[in-house]
Amino acid sequence: MRNAVESFRPERRNGEAGLAVIHVSVALAAAGMVLLFLMVVAFALPAFLQGGGGGPFSWSWAPGKGEFGILPMVAGSVLMAVLAVVSGWTLGLCLCCWLLAPDRSGKGDVLLRNLVGGMVRVMTAIPTVVYGFAAVFLLTPVIRSGLGGSGFSWLTAAIMLSLLILPTVVLVLQAGLGPRLESVRLAGAAAGLTRLELLWYLVLPSSRSTLISAAVLGFGRAVGDTMLPLMLAGNAPVMPETLLSSLRTLTAHMALVTSNEVGGAAYDSLFMAGLFLLLINGIVSLAIRRMGGRS
Amino acid sequence: MNRILSAFALVLLSASLAVAAPLDSFKGQKGNIDIAGGTAHIPVMQKAAQAIMTANKDIRITVAGGGSGVGVQKVGEGLVQIGNTGRALKDGEIAKYGLETFPFAIDGVAIAVNPSNSVTSLSKSQIKDIFAGKITNWKDVGGKDAPISIYVREDGSGTRETFEERALDKGTSVQTANVVNSNGAMKTAIAQDSNGIGYVGIGHLDESIRGVTVDGMVPSQENAANGTYTITRLLYMNTKGKPQGLTALFIDYIYSEDGKGFISSSGYIPLDRK
Numbered sequence: 280m281r282n283a284v285e286s287f288r289p290e291r292r293n294g295e296a297g298l299a300v301i302h303v304s305v306a307l308a309a310a311g312m313v314l315l316f317l318m319v320v321a322f323a324l325p326a327f328l329q330g331g332g333g334g335p336f337s338w339s340w341a342p343g344k345g346e347f348g349i350l351p352m353v354a355g356s357v358l359m360a361v362l363a364v365v366s367g368w369t370l371g372l373c374l375c376c377w378l379l380a381p382d383r384s385g386k387g388d389v390l391l392r393n394l395v396g397g398m399v400r401v402m403t404a405i406p407t408v409v410y411g412f413a414a415v416f417l418l419t420p421v422i423r424s425g426l427g428g429s430g431f432s433w434l435t436a437a438i439m440l441s442l443l444i445l446p447t448v449v450l451v452l453q454a455g456l457g458p459r460l461e462s463v464r465l466a467g468a469a470a471g472l473t474r475l476e477l478l479w480y481l482v483l484p485s486s487r488s489t490l491i492s493a494a495v496l497g498f499g500r501a502v503g504d505t506m507l508p509l510m511l512a513g514n515a516p517v518m519p520e521t522l523l524s525s526l527r528t529l530t531a532h533m534a535l536v537t538s539n540e541v542g543g544a545a546y547d548s549l550f551m552a553g554l555f556l557l558l559i560n561g562i563v564s565l566a567i568r569r570m571g572g573r574s
Numbered sequence: 575m576n577r578i579l580s581a582f583a584l585v586l587l588s589a590s591l592a593v594a595a596p597l598d599s600f601k602g603q604k605g606n607i608d609i610a611g612g613t614a615h616i617p618v619m620q621k622a623a624q625a626i627m628t629a630n631k632d633i634r635i636t637v638a639g640g641g642s643g644v645g646v647q648k649v650g651e652g653l654v655q656i657g658n659t660g661r662a663l664k665d666g667e668i669a670k671y672g673l674e675t676f677p678f679a680i681d682g683v684a685i686a687v688n689p690s691n692s693v694t695s696l697s698k699s700q701i702k703d704i705f706a707g708k709i710t711n712w713k714d715v716g717g718k719d720a721p722i723s724i725y726v727r728e729d730g731s732g733t734r735e736t737f738e739e740r741a742l743d744k745g746t747s748v749q750t751a752n753v754v755n756s757n758g759a760m761k762t763a764i765a766q767d768s769n770g771i772g773y774v775g776i777g778h779l780d781e782s783i784r785g786v787t788v789d790g791m792v793p794s795q796e797n798a799a800n801g802t803y804t805i806t807r808l809l810y811m812n813t814k815g816k817p818q819g820l821t822a823l824f825i826d827y828i829y830s831e832d833g834k835g836f837i838s839s840s841g842y843i844p845l846d847r848k
Contacts, residue, residue, distance in 0.1 A: 342729045343738075343746055420766055429723035429767060431752045514728075514753035525752050535728040535755055537643070545729065 319557065322550035335551040340516035340532075347548040351516050353555050355526040358519065359437055359512065360502035360563075367441030367501070368494050371448030374399070378453065379460055380474035402446040411510035414439045419511065428523035431513035439507050444497040451496055455489030456482055495564040502560055505530040529556050596830035597629045604632040605820050611638075611645020611658030612732060613756060614681055614775055615809055617840035619658070622827055625836075633820065642732050649673065649812050655821040657812045660732020672815055678828050679809040679842040682776035682798030683736045684785035686760075688768045693717040695787035701741055704771060707748035712769065724751035725763050725772035733757065736807035737773045741788065776803075777841020799843035809842065 327335070337348030378396055381388060418438065423430030459482050460474065467477040483490070508514075513525025514535060527535075529552045536545055609619050616639055623635035640648070642659040649657025650671030663675050685701060687693060693715055696704075703709040704722055713719045726747045727734035738746060754760050757778045764770040765782040776793050779785045785793040788805065797803035817825050827833050834844035 341746065341749070415762060416766075423767065427721075429725075429752055429770070431763070509755065510759075515750045516753075517749045525750060527753070535753065 316557070319550060319553050322547070323554040325547055327551065335548045338518075342545045347545055349529070349532065349548055349552050349555065351518055352527050352529045352532045352552065353559070354518055355508075355512075356502055356528040356530070356556065357559060357563075358526065359433060359440065359508060359528050360498055360559075362433065362437040362522075363440035363444060363501040364494060364498045366437070367444040367497055368448050370441060371445050371452060371493065371497070372490070374445070375449050375452040375456065376475065376478055378449070379457060380478050382475065399446045399449050402442075403450070407443055407504055407506040408510075410439050410443060411506045414507075414511055422523070426523055429513065429525065431511060431525055432523045433512060433519045433526045434522040436508045436512035439511060440501045440504060443504060443507060444500045447500055448493045448497045451493040452489060455492070456486055459486060491567055491570075495567050498563055498567070499560055502528075502556065502563075503530065505534050509534050529553075529559075596827055596832045597625065599823050599826065600626055600630045600633060600820075603630060603820055603823065605634075607633070607635045607656065607820050607824055608654040609635065609637045609656045609658065610640050610648045610654045611656075611812075612642050612660040612809065613639040614660050614732065614777075614842075615658040615811075618679065618809075618828070618833075618836050618842070621836040621840070622824070622833060625832060626824070626827065635824070645812065646671070646673070649814055652814060655813065655817075656824065659810045659812060660807060661735050662808070662810065663812060673812045674814075674816060676811040676813070676825055676828075677808040677848070678811060678833070678845055679837045680798055680806050680845060681736075681809055681842050682793060682795065682803055682806045683733055683740070683773050684776045684779050684793035684805070685737075685741065685771065685773050685788060686764050686779065686783040686785055687771050688764055688766075689781065689784045690768045691717060691784065693786070694784070695790070698741065698743075698789050701788065702743070702745055705742060705747045705751070706745065707750070720769045723767055723770050724748065725754055725760055725767075725770055726751045727760065727773070728753050728755050731755075732807060733773065733775055736805065740805040740807075741773070775841070795841065795843055808845070 335347055335349045337346065338350050339346040339348045340351060374395070378392060381392060414435065419430035419435055421430075422428070422432065422435050426434075456478070460478060463477055463481055464474070467474075467481070472480070508528040509531040512528065512531065514527045514531055515525035516527045516532070517525075519526040533549050533552055536549055607623075609615075609623075616637055619635075619637040623637055626633055627635060638654075642661055645654075645657035645659050646663065646667050647657075648654040650667070650673065657673075659675075660681065663673055667673060668675075685696065691712070693712060696715060700709065700715050704715070705724060705726070707724075709715060710722055711719065712722055724747065727737075738744065752763070754763055754772075757774045760772050760774050761778060761780075761783055764772050764774075771786075774783070776785070776795055776798055779793065787793070788803075791797065791803045791805075793803055793805070798806045811825060811828065813821055813825070816822075828837075829847045837844040
């Protein structure tokens with residue numbers, strides 16, 4: 280018994296069993312990821328090869344007429360996620376600065392800060408369907424009566440998505456910026472700089488990779504979310520003309536089509552949609568990281 | 575105490591068995607039935623399942639939604655015993671999976687607007703023009719001066735198929751219309767949007783939305799049953815091959831007097847077995 284336990288301690292000479300567990304886990308995880316990619320590509324291939332009119336690479340989705348273009352949904356996903364990240368990331372950065380660099384430090388201010396910090400943490404655990412449901416009853420009527428349209432729009436869903444990614448952004452930024460700010464705090468105080476000045480002049484310029492990580496993770500969540508666009512964006516399979524137009528994202532599209540179709544061209548085009556989702560996420564995160572690397 | 579309780583339960587059970595004759599066939603049966611598919615079927619299936627499981631504790635019946643497509647797929651692949659659809663099976667589906675189909679109810683589709691809307695009746699051609707995007711303001715059909723917002727169901731929805739086939743005469747809806755994915759979501763959208771128009775199963779009409787009279791046809795269960803309201807569809811149960819054992823008993827039960835009661839109380843019109 281003792282030997283068995285010993286053999287699971289990787290740091291021991293006879294810890295091969297522990298190492299084996301690690302190796303098997305890595306192999307399983309890697310194989311799972313590779314298989315997933317292969318399956319999506321393999322299933323998307325027939326739709327890809329079909330080509331010609333009505334294939335997935337067109338701008339018209341009308342299954343009744345045999346047209347299965349998913350490009351409007353590709354554009355919809357990108358537009359939706361970009362708007363959500365631009366607003367969510369900006370909001371998150373400001374919120375994080377406020378949490379890290381208090382401008383006041385009375386008892387009430389500390390309490391308020393802890394409360395907001397705790398709330399952000401709690402927000403990570405709220406399922407998106409809850410946000411969606413609340414927004415259908417609270418946000419859409421406001422947008423409809425205030426700005427016009429049906430209330431189900433690009434803007435409505437993007438507002439909720441930016442709220443959704445806010446905790447991700449804030450927590451990544453806090454984890455990255457917090458320790459760095461601590462490490463220069465004493466020197467900064469000696470130089471007579473406030474925490475906000477330290478953040479602005481020292482910490483943020485040297486934390487490009489943290490800022491980028493937050494944006495990439497936020498984008499991934501925004502582009503991958505299904506419930507909020509499905510419930511709030513209106514789901515018209517066309518390019519939006521304004522912020523108040525209805526649009527359909529790839530994720531909402533997949534949810535809508537799978538609820539009724541089995542097999543056939545509409546179903547096959549969904550694998551293409553899945554591949555596009557992977558590609559969009561990959562390309563955007565590469566692009567953001569490169570942008571950060573160059574400048 | 576426990577013994578008294580169980581004796582009491584036994585008395586109740588035998589009493590209910592004695593009263594509800596159609597349930598007798600489940601006596602001594604054992605096993606599971608899994609049901610999935612069309613969302614319109616769920617209330618009927620659940621009521622039947624509840625009655626059967628109350629009468630016989632050895633039978634377990636699960637009822638899930640998912641839509642007509644899911645119903646076909648799951649029953650075809652043997653994941654469930656009964657797959658429900660709100661549309662007739664396609665020839666390809668019957669051929670691929672070897673399915674048997676059992677229509678058991680009529681569901682009417684009503685065109686619905688917000689209760690505050692002053693428009694209470696529309697002609698079929700007005701409805702076609704609205705959904706085609708040719709009429710875009712309520713004042714063109716006798717209402718107030720406000721843009722019309724159109725809500726439709728997703729491609730492949732049984733309700734949408736019935737609507738487009740029977741109300742639009744196989745026409746399609748404008749691409750920029752908002753798409754919702756259930757009768758409930760449709761009701762929520764129209765109940766909130768005073769300029770909205772959409773369609774729901776007649777059984778889902780209540781005071782939160784208003785059914786519009788179409789060409790003089792008033793949307794109601796009675797009118798759908800007697801044929802004066804023609805925007806209707808059938809609800810189907812489907813099995814892979816001839817139904818066997820418990821599944822066959824369940825289907826018989828849906829066609830029994832009890833089953834007809836559940837169908838009526840769910841807002842549909844019962845059909846006799848063909």
